[in-house]
Amino acid sequence: MKLHELPFAKIIILSDSIAEVIINEHVEMTLAMVNQYHEFLLSHLVSPFSLLINKVNAYTYDFDAQVNLATLKEINAMAVVSYTRSTKISTEYLTSLVPRKVVWKLKIFTNRDEALNWLKLEQGSLKH
Secondary structure (H helix, E strand, C coil): CEEEEECCEEEEEEECCEEEEEECCCCEECHHHHHHHHHHHHHHCCCCEEEEEECCCCCEECHHHHHHCCCCCCEEEEEEECCCHHHHHHHHHHHHCCCCCCCCCEEEECCHHHHHHHHHHHHHHHCC
16 A cells, blocks of 8 residues: 555555545645546556545535546546545536546445445456
């Protein structure tokens, strides 16, 4: 496990192909931040990779960030850990109502361990 800090987030490398992402409290994600985030993922993970999005903090996205978030073809799956109903609703909105070029393979969990186990299964299924 290796912790990296971007100006707006913490990214923990859990394995060569799985990272945990924790966006900092009260951040408004912009397109520039999304681009920096994508560059980090591409340079630190083995493709295809999966992401554990830990929504422990409250944050938002501007429209350009919403449309371009997680559009990398190298992303296999994303597990979102949601601790509140409002976080779950905002994640469902981002998943289904925001237009983007890439369809997400995403599942929402209330428990981090369950989310990580699902990601490990998703990554494991790629090797067969």
